[in-house]
Amino acid sequence: xxxxxxxxxxFLEGHRGMxxxxxxxxxxxxxxxxxxQETFLAAxxxxxxxxxxxxxxxxxxxxxxxxxxxHHRSRRRSPVPMAQAVSADRPAPSDPLDEELWSHVRSLxxxxxxxxxxxxxxxxxxxxIAEAMGGSEEGARANVSQGMKxxxxxxx
Amino acid sequence: xKTKQLKRLAEGAQERSRAAAAALAALAEERNLLDVxxxxxxxxxxxxxxxxxxxxxxxxxxxxxxRDAVLEDLARxxxxxxxxxxxxxxxxxxxxxxxxxxxxxxxxVRLDRRLIRGIARDVLATTARVPYGRVTTYGEVARRIGRPxxxxxxxxxxxxxxxxxxxxxxxxxxxGGALGGYGGGLDRKLALLSLESSRPHMATGxxxxxxxx
Numbered sequence: 001x002x003x004x005x006x007x008x009x010x011f012l013e014g015h016r017g018m019x020x021x022x023x024x025x026x027x028x029x030x031x032x033x034x035x036x037q038e039t040f041l042a043a044x045x046x047x048x049x050x051x052x053x054x055x056x057x058x059x060x061x062x063x064x065x066x067x068x069x070x071h072h073r074s075r076r077r078s079p080v081p082m083a084q085a086v087s088a089d090r091p092a093p094s095d096p097l098d099e100e101l102w103s104h105v106r107s108l109x110x111x112x113x114x115x116x117x118x119x120x121x122x123x124x125x126x127x128x129i130a131e132a133m134g135g136s137e138e139g140a141r142a143n144v145s146q147g148m149k150x151x152x153x154x155x156x
Numbered sequence: 157x158k159t160k161q162l163k164r165l166a167e168g169a170q171e172r173s174r175a176a177a178a179a180l181a182a183l184a185e186e187r188n189l190l191d192v193x194x195x196x197x198x199x200x201x202x203x204x205x206x207x208x209x210x211x212x213x214x215x216x217x218x219x220x221x222x223r224d225a226v227l228e229d230l231a232r233x234x235x236x237x238x239x240x241x242x243x244x245x246x247x248x249x250x251x252x253x254x255x256x257x258x259x260x261x262x263x264x265v266r267l268d269r270r271l272i273r274g275i276a277r278d279v280l281a282t283t284a285r286v287p288y289g290r291v292t293t294y295g296e297v298a299r300r301i302g303r304p305x306x307x308x309x310x311x312x313x314x315x316x317x318x319x320x321x322x323x324x325x326x327x328x329x330x331x332g333g334a335l336g337g338y339g340g341g342l343d344r345k346l347a348l349l350s351l352e353s354s355r356p357h358m359a360t361g362x363x364x365x366x367x368x369x
């Protein structure tokens with residue numbers, strides 16, 4: 001109609017919950033805030049150049065996926081011992097099941113972790129995951145199934 | 157394991173995202189990515205929405221103007237990079253609160269006049285000089301902008317004032333003493349004039365050195 005994207009504050013309000021859910025599963029509680037801010041700052045930077053307000057959910061998930069994967073890369077450059085990393089991720093006492101689950105999800109390769117978060121936390125289709133992560137639908141399917149296979153093996 | 161379990165990782169996202177979203181405006185401001193900060197003020201004439209840009213206060217909207225419509229206009233006319241920010245709107249909100257408390261008779265906040273166009277530039281620049289507690293007429297404003305026969309156009313321009321209260325278009329009334337019109341409704345115009353003086357009287361003599369804006 002009017003051409004440009006909607007006021008950013010409305011866009012933020014409409015998408016913050018989804019992005020945060022994705023990031024909690026993709027990067028964990030400790031780093032979700034940082035990735036959230038990086039995601040929406042990147043969105044804000046590009047925002048006036050958007051031609052319209054369509055498919056903003058797909059757009060923000062592309063940015064969030066990139067941030068989640070980049071975040072893993074920067075993390076990998078400075079490895080932290082697993083036990084220490086897990087406890088640092090969850091400083092507050094919490095449900096032991098979530099704690100254990102996260103320690104397993106955390107051990108997945110980044111693209112598998114991000115793909116699993118898209119599929120089973122946001123319930124995205126493989127086509128949507130492929131679009132968000134850049135790659136083919138087959139690739140998305142493979143990342144999800146390999147990730148789940150590994151999780152099942154670890155948790156068996 | 158069951159895939160359903162994975163959703164447990166995302167518990168609490170809604171509240172956490174609210175806090176994270178609220179923190180975004182300050183980060184955006186540091187990076188010069190906050191083009192329009194919005195905030196709200198409670199006042200005796202209802203809630204006010206203020207919009208502040210790096211250049212200054214650009215918009216004051218009354219609560220019965222639809223928020224969505226106000227924000228969409230700001231997005232189109234200024235920038236869609238609009239975020240709520242208590243910090244960036246602090247000065248404007250404080251001055252309005254002081255004004256309504258009766259302790260402020262002129263505004264010191266810088267104004268962003270980009271939403272004022274055409275004849276309204278001259279009309280509102282002139283109106284901004286009508287002192288607190290005084291009123292003038294549409295005809296007098298028309299005369300002062302050098303268009304003495306344009307009283308009606310002056311009325312329309314005042315009605316388009318994007319920064320009411322701060323640019324005091326409520327201080328312009330009809331020659332016979334009738335209130336005339338007001339974008340925010342005549343009740344608000346009357347309330348503002350009553351706040352400024354129990355008996356508003358005609359501004360006489362020089363008032364270039366008076367008001368705010």
